[in-house]
Amino acid sequence: MKQTPLTQGITLVRMMVHAGHSLGVTRIAEELEMPKSSVHRLLASLQDLGFVQKIEATKRYTLSADIFDFVHEIAWHFGRNLRLDDQLRAAAAKLDCSVYINMLGRRDTYVVCAAGGEGNTTRLGSHGRAYASSGGKVLVAQLPEKEWARYAPHNDEVPATRYTSRDPEKFFARLREARQTGFAWNRRETSKDHVSVAAVVREPFIDPPRLAVALLMRHEVFAVRDQAELENELLKLAGELERELGSR
Structure with missing residues (x-):
């Protein structure tokens, strides 16, 4: 399947669902085989949608309750x-x-x-x-x-x-x-x-x-x-x- 920002975003949301805990940018980049700069942009878009939130204390990311x-x-x-x-x-x-x-x-x-x-x-x-x-x-x-x-x-x-x-x-x-x-x-x-x-x-x-x-x-x-x-x-x-x- 051709990767697009939409498919990458869905893949990342699924990854967070299955992980059951917060994820760091490095782990996400490795799993998605994407540059960290691209991961940061993807996370920013998902935050704007209310699907993902950033834990400032740890700089890690997890699902937002607003996704529900x-x-x-x-x-x-x-x-x-x-x-x-x-x-x-x-x-x-x-x-x-x-x-x-x-x-x-x-x-x-x-x-x-x-x-x-x-x-x-x-x-x-x-x-x-x-x-x-x-x-x-x-x-x-x-x-x-x-x-x-x-x-x-x-x-x-x-x-x-x-x-x-x-x-x-x-x-x-x-x-x-x-x-x-x-x-x-x-x-x-x-x-x-x-x-x-x-x-x-x-x-x-x-x-x-x-x-x-x-x-x-x-x-x-x-x-x-x-x-x-x-x-x-x-x-x-x-x-x-x-x-x-x-x-x-």
């Missing part, structure tokens, strides 16, 4: 634009499980809205490979088959759990099933403790679809639930959400 204003703005306005919060909360209470809205990225699926016991704020933005995600499978299934290979597992990827399959042909088979049934399952493939089932939620004027709704529960809870009932309730919920989005 930006994070909140994205999460709040995107969720508000979807305006599905009430429906998700009601569904989570009715079905006694967590309900997620997932979005398909380049190879991962991301949680963009959530409700229920497993739907706390730390889930927003959480993501995993599409091939191991119920939402990812059902969304990839909507794409032309020639694009499926881009989302297929690679042999060199570390599986998230011992239940995660890295067999591309098995992945393609699951996609064909999802096309026929309208839903896809994730049986402990992303987390050994959880099971989920997802269906596509279509928005007006957006094709192929980018959103899926998923019902998620712990494995021990799923063991005593009726699978067919969950599938039917999921498809009903997806239809309700589509009608809500289409009525605006």
